[in-house]
Amino acid sequence: MAKVAVMGYGVVGSGVVEALDMNKVSIRNRVKEPVEVKYILDIREFKDDPFGHLITKDFDKIANDPEISVVAEVMGGLNPAYDFTKKLLMAGKSVVTSNKELVATYGAELLKIARENKVNYLFEASVGGGIPVIRPIYACLAANEINSVMGILNGTTNYILTKMYKDGVSFESALKEAQELGYAERNPAADVEGHDACRKIAILTSLVCGKNVDYNKINTVGITDIDELDVVYAEKMDSVIKLIGASEVFADKVYSSVEPCILNNSHPLAGIEDVFNGVLINGNAVDDVMFYGRGAGKLPTASAVVADIIDCVRNKDGFEKYSWEPSDSEFVAPYEENKASYLVRIQGEANSVQIEKIFGDLETVTVADSEFAVITPYISNKELDSVLKELPVIKKIKIIK
Numbered sequence: 001m002a003k004v005a006v007m008g009y010g011v012v013g014s015g016v017v018e019a020l021d022m023n024k025v026s027i028r029n030r031v032k033e034p035v036e037v038k039y040i041l042d043i044r045e046f047k048d049d050p051f052g053h054l055i056t057k058d059f060d061k062i063a064n065d066p067e068i069s070v071v072a073e074v075m076g077g078l079n080p081a082y083d084f085t086k087k088l089l090m091a092g093k094s095v096v097t098s099n100k101e102l103v104a105t106y107g108a109e110l111l112k113i114a115r116e117n118k119v120n121y122l123f124e125a126s127v128g129g130g131i132p133v134i135r136p137i138y139a140c141l142a143a144n145e146i147n148s149v150m151g152i153l154n155g156t157t158n159y160i161l162t163k164m165y166k167d168g169v170s171f172e173s174a175l176k177e178a179q180e181l182g183y184a185e186r187n188p189a190a191d192v193e194g195h196d197a198c199r200k201i202a203i204l205t206s207l208v209c210g211k212n213v214d215y216n217k218i219n220t221v222g223i224t225d226i227d228e229l230d231v232v233y234a235e236k237m238d239s240v241i242k243l244i245g246a247s248e249v250f251a252d253k254v255y256s257s258v259e260p261c262i263l264n265n266s267h268p269l270a271g272i273e274d275v276f277n278g279v280l281i282n283g284n285a286v287d288d289v290m291f292y293g294r295g296a297g298k299l300p301t302a303s304a305v306v307a308d309i310i311d312c313v314r315n316k317d318g319f320e321k322y323s324w325e326p327s328d329s330e331f332v333a334p335y336e337e338n339k340a341s342y343l344v345r346i347q348g349e350a351n352s353v354q355i356e357k358i359f360g361d362l363e364t365v366t367v368a369d370s371e372f373a374v375i376t377p378y379i380s381n382k383e384l385d386s387v388l389k390e391l392p393v394i395k396k397i398k399i400i401k
Contacts, residue, residue, distance in 0.1 A: 001034045002313040005062045007084060008075035009042040009055070012098050012125075015302030016072050017051050020309070027306075031313045038068060041075075059084055063091050070120075070312045072305050073097040082106055089113045089121060094319070096308035098125035098301050104199040108212045111323045120319045122308035127153070127200045130300025131293040132307070133279050137207055138322060144283030146208040150246035150400075153200040155275035155296045156184045156191035157223050157243040161260075162273045165231045165240055171224065183275055193222035194243060194258045201245030204279070205254055211327040213247070213254060219335035221259040230260075230397060232367045233343060237375075239264045242272075244400065253333045261398045262343055336382035341401070344384075345373045345394035358387055375399065 004020075006013050017037055020027065028034045039056050046052040059080075062068055071088050073095055075081045081102050085095050090113060097103065102110075103123045114121035124134045137146075152158050156178055163174035175192065178184035190196045202215035223243050234241050239262045247256040263270040268290050272278040277295025282288050294300040311320070343365070350364050350372040365373040371394060376384060384396070 001036055002031070002069060003036050003038040003067045004070045004072065004309055005039040005041065005065075005068050006037055006072045006074065007041040007059075007062070007081075008073070009040050009044070009046065010074070010076075011298050012074040012301050012305065013040070013042070013072070015298035016074060016305050016309075017054075019299060019302045019306045021051075023306075027310060031310055033313070035309065035313055038065070063087055063093075068093060069316065070094045070096065070309050072309060073099060073102070074305060075099065076101070078102060078105060085110055085121075086113060089117055089119055092117055092119055094120035094122070094312040096120070096122045096124075096305055096312065098123075098305055100126040100196070100199045100203060104202045104215045107203065107206060108324050108326055114319065115321065115323065118319055120308075120312045120315070121322070122311060122320060123203070124308050125301050125304035127203050128277055128279060128291065128293065128304070129155075129295040129297065130303045131277060131279065131291050131295060132304065133204070133291045134207065134322075136289075136291065137204070137281065138320070141281065141283055141286060141289070144285045146249055147282045147284060148246070148248050149201070149204050149208055149279065149281050150244055150269070151201070151204075151279035152242050152269055152272050152277050153197040153245045153279070153295065154191050154194075154243060155277055155294070156188065157194075157197070158272065158277065159183050159275045160192070161223060161226070161241055161243065164226070164228065165235065166273075168228065168231075170228060171226055192224050194220040195222075197243060197245040198258045201247060201256060201258060204245075205247040205249070205256055206324040207322065208247070208281075209249055209254060210324050211331055212324050213256065213327070213332055217329075217332040218256045218258060219338075220257075223260050225395065226260050229345075229368060230395075233345070233365055233373055233397075234262050236365055236367055237262060237264070237343070239399075240270050241397070242269060244269070244398075246400075253331055255333045255338050257335060257338055257398075259398055261400045263400050267400065336385075337380055339378055339380045341378050341399040342376045342384060342396045343373050343399055344376060344388065344391075344396045345371055347371050347392040347394060358390060
């Protein structure tokens, strides 16, 4: 019998315990032995919970128990998750996690410790919730040089943007509804300001490149500034607005960003709505591959955590060689060097002579009397910002074709 521990008994932690119990017969058949939760680490009491008798407040009980071979860290945050994970790996126990902040911040170090101790540190649930994407990148796409990774990586913001273009409501109204339905936290900053998606694209890009991508160096813009008129502009372009985390990968550097983008309705990611997520990967042999599913939620996320637990139990004598090495400070290119086409909203009436003088012959889009927009050529942010100094710019939104 394989005995495991779960650290954290919140939404995801309770889902992990529930999934292991609910599917215990099929899991036993797959791994050829029962998988049983022995401890649940949490500082709270759960007297009326069916698994309340498994609760312990003593981390050392888990760390020092030779029967525990795998631990699921679903506490979230850096403290004490980092210290606990490090101690468990050094004690020869495999750790699986849904903690994107921990993986994005200390992934390179924790993977190195896991390799040195011949155990696993797995994090499928940290990026796509229930969407399998980490293992496919590592195994199924191993024959490819990955050119780019992009995705809708946050269900909260995707739900809000979907409501805005489907129902014509404001950002504030859509956010309120998302909170009422439990899709957004009371303090939604990590989601709506793009930080959650930033950590996820950093993890994906680190895995693809084999080098650490510091999420603090990724230019991150959330959706709080997106208004109804932005949605109307996108509709007139036969497009939608999505919060996209993206990286273009080169040998010596990556160009990464998280920002609202205008996607034509024919784009593979454009049709992903509500709380669903999607990841689009381009490889030099396979071309485009997309992964789609629920990016968050109790059981979808638990599904990925439990899959990693099963993988650890199946491979007690081996370990996944996930890794990425430290990188220098120049590995993530400055945002000013990123190139794209943009929709630029400008105050006043369209002056074709002025626009042609600045940009050349450009397509203009008009949806309101008091302003207009231009679609720029493919241009670096540094060049574009220099040009836009001459105009009363309202905002710019990246276009992905």
